[in-house]
Amino acid sequence: MQDPTFLVLTVLAGPPLHGYAIMQAIDELVGATGAVRPGTLYAALDRLTADALIEVAHTDEWADGRVRRYYRLTPQGADALRAEAQRRQRLAEIALRRLSTNPGTGLAPHPA
């Protein structure tokens, strides 16, 4: 799973969010502005919707033709996110363990 996909699923693990709110939540999560472009976001939303990992919860419509669509995780999406988060956690733990035990890195063992 690529990073933008993982981030979209992560921020949708909560109440339904619309596109702009998803971008803001991702910015907050990674601590940077413009972490995901609208084009990247909608490529991910399209793919995730087609794979039934997310779905449209509801839609607000304006008279000028614009809409605001709220997305939420599906049960399959929650399973996929959980599996990916665990995989990333395992990899992160391995990386930290190797860093703390390998004297060649010049780093002190992690205090935890």
Place this chain on the structure above:
Amino acid sequence: MSEWEAALVRRYRRLLLAYPRWHRRLHGPDQLTVLVDLAVQRRRPPSVRDDLALVLDGLRCRLRVRGVAVVILAAVVSVVAAAGSAAAVGWSAWRLAVADWPTVDQTMRLAEPFAPRERPDQVSQRNVALGPWGADADSLLMLVVGSPELRPGGVYVSYSAAVTDPETVYAQAAETLAAQGWETSTLDGQVVAERDGLRLRVLCAGANWGRYDVIISLYPTPPAVAYGFAWLGAALGGLLGWLAVAAAIARARRLAPLRRGVMTLMATMGAVVSVPASALNFMAVTLADSDAGGAPPWVGYTFALARPGAVLGGLLLVIAWLLSMNGRSGVGGPLRAAGVGRSLSVE
């Protein structure tokens, strides 16, 4: 909505045209809202860089295909479309640029100064760039199935066992034709002369008891421009083929599984049966050129069995494309239930 926001909406609607139609139907109005929200939050209009990024994302979306099997299918269909387009564009350019077909009288008059004195043993004429010869040449079967044996068209005049010294014939031919303003050269031992879009060849071959046959042929010079345009057509066709597969696959994701399966089967079969003609055509366009007097850029579609294969393959690909359509919105399943596709404002 303020005037500034209204202008933004108009601007983004134009930029979103870079996205494929199916994407605009599915996500256009929603993406438009996000883009306007973003600009309002930044309190500045989008920069040229922002616009460019949006357009590039849209073009990437048009080209995007997922999965190894789909990439292979897209690649094969691209090759098929490229070859078909090369043939169509090359044929059109050829028709526009090529000289009129020469006549037998014209050929005899030109060859008179250097041809053997006796009457020719065989005179034949066929006004097709490359095609079947003989009694069956114009049969319906040949037209449908393609030809097992192809020969370049033009006028052919042959004299059997007519000369003993081919070099004298060649020298006389080159001298006479040059004096008449023909541009002469030698190719594989033959004299080749060109003028006014026509090419004349003189060949002495088949030595028998020290005597050689003389074959004089006159035909329109293959126009170089046809090969250039064929390559242009190939590039355009290949791109369009890829775009068509990407769009069809994107639409098909939301079709019923049975319909999607039939569509995929049709597309795969169509691509596979079209491959022989396409490959032959690409070989012809690659290997041949106007100087060598090679095959025209649509030759792949004239070979026996390759032609019906290409027609059948083309039909199957068109049916697969039509099957990928799903009504007006192209949106089904849970998205339709949630109201996606109802708003058509960004189409």
